[in-house]
Amino acid sequence: MSDARVLDNAPWLKSGPAARVLKLLNGDGEEARVVGGAVRNALLQIPLGDVDIATTALPAEVIRRAKAAGIKSVPTGIEHGTVTLVIDAHPFEVTTLREDTETFGRKAKVAFGRDWVRDAERRDFTINGLSVDAEGRVHDHVGGLDDIAAKRVRFIGEASQRIAEDYLRILRFFRIHAAYGEGQPDRAGYLACIGCRAGLAALSAERVRLEMLKLMVAEGAAGAVAAMVDGGLLLPIFGGVAYTGPFRAMISSERALGLAPDPVRRLGALAVAVTEDAKRVAMRLRLTNAETKALDSMGHRWWRLAGMDEATARRRLYRLGEDRYRDRLLLAWARSGGNTDAAAWRELATLPERWSAPKFPLKAADFIARGIAQGPRLGQALALAEDAWLAADFPLDEPALKAIADQTIARFTRDDRP
CATH class of the missing domain: 3.30.460.10 (Beta Polymerase, domain 2)
Known part of the structure; x- marks a missing residue:
């Protein structure tokens, strides 16, 4: 040359x-x-x-x-x-x-x-x-x-020989193509990856995790992932179904909202329908504790976020926190199909930008003063009061807070009757 x-x-x-x-x-x-x-x-x-x-x-x-x-x-x-x-x-x-x-x-x-x-x-x-x-x-x-x-990603020399030297090159082929290539993956390289896919089982989970998370956020990730699914290359990695439709939808939603690509969020769209999926994928990829918790949260009853009114969305945001709320909501949006109201989903997704959840204003002292001793019952009283405060749409005025505290005490008194 x-x-x-x-x-x-x-x-x-x-x-x-x-x-x-x-x-x-x-x-x-x-x-x-x-x-x-x-x-x-x-x-x-x-x-x-x-x-x-x-x-x-x-x-x-x-x-x-x-x-x-x-x-x-x-x-x-x-x-x-x-x-x-x-x-x-x-x-x-x-x-x-x-x-x-x-x-x-x-x-x-x-x-x-x-x-x-x-x-x-x-x-x-x-x-x-x-x-x-x-x-x-x-x-x-x-x-x-x-x-x-x-903009073509091509193995040097004989593709199958390069792969046999290190089977991680199967994943690198698709990740590098997603980052720097255009169009369909190189045909010879693609067929060699399929022919050598059994070698993926020999790779350490840590190395696979690193490549997969990099692939998730590459510019051409959707096309590369679709090619991997067609070639039967994701089943041995995830041990379950890969959902290319929700994956593409997640990428579109992130872009529409101006969000930076998030590898775990995209991984959730690709591989998680229920929490059991999250646990399996986290174990197979040896995800970090933080990544595992994020993936598990995404898979937990995401379908309940569809069609929420804003009051319900505020309660979800309060309970989950901004990051968990957004990730789970975007998974629900990604899995909703193309026939839903995109404007309504955007309203829900941008709620953290318009509203910040206040801190629960009632304290343990408010219930100790009303006769609840320290211990498990005090924790139960605080939890019941917090539920009532959320149902009342986060009031902060003293009369409303006094009423919630008094009603909680009344419930405890009622429950204590023989």
């Missing part, structure tokens, strides 16, 4: 932490280049994210040069040739050129080398196989420039 492209508008190659790393590692017979996603993103003129660097220098030489320059080095993956250099609080993974000698998932055996072509050919996708040197020259040994221009 020819090296005909020069990366324009890349000041980070001339000054700053990345330029310092390149300068440190170039010279005295060694060469360093920025590789992978940073090159892809720079060519697409989108934010870079992490900047990874490949070098002909062996790890020991990288560490020696860093020490001489007073730069912190951390041997984060020394057996695979990776040393992390930290400059101005920015970490840079620096990896010696290599090729796989044996491949079995993430534990491939590698041999260090000096061949930039062989190093590019061992990567996953052509658009991730590009490198750029300190002068801004783009080196393309795998056809990545053409695929970036076409």
Whole structure:
């Protein structure tokens, strides 16, 4: 492949932490280049994210040069040739050129080398196989420039071989396509993913979780997810049905409301109809405690939020809190089908922007003063009073609050009669 492209508008190659790393590692017979996603993103003129660097220098030489320059080095993956250099609080993974000698998932055996072509050919996708040197020259040994221009995500070499090296690449294929591709996924890659799908069972839940949550918020997530469902690729991940219609509807609702994409909320639309679904998905993906609670809340009787009047919606918002209310409401909207009143759903969804729930004004002291001793009965009295306060539409005036407290006490007195 020819090296005909020069990366324009890349000041980070001339000054700053990345330029310092390149300068440190170039010279005295060694060469360093920025590789992978940073090159892809720079060519697409989108934010870079992490900047990874490949070098002909062996790890020991990288560490020696860093020490001489007073730069912190951390041997984060020394057996695979990776040393992390930290400059101005920015970490840079620096990896010696290599090729796989044996491949079995993430534990491939590698041999260090000096061949930039062989190093590019061992990567996953052509658009991730590009490198750029300190002068801004783009080196393309795998056809990545053409695929970036076409917005096409394509495996390097034989797709099934790339997948067998690490089955997570099945999920990465769809996630990268959703983020950077257009149209249908590359046919050869798609068929290879389907043919290798049994390998998904060997992946750790933690790695699957990370890829799936990234996929959920990618720009082209709806199309990529639909292709995965058609290829039978989500059943082994979720262990249940994937709902592409509600997933698309959730994306549309978020956009209509100007909400940032939320991975757990979208995951709920895709995989959760009832709380049992939420528990299963959370367990299979090893979601965090916070993610599990959010997913479980979404699945809990979401159908009760359909057709609420605003008074009922205020009570739901008070009980659930803003985030839980919005997530559950959007799931109800997403699962309602296309024949409902979108304006009414928007009114309910934007309630937190128009109304803030007040704090329950009655305190334990109000009931202790009325003869309720501390203990379980006091908690019961407060709960009953709070229910009555909600039913009365959150009054804050003293007469209304006194009436609620007195009525609660009267109920307790009535219940105590033999």
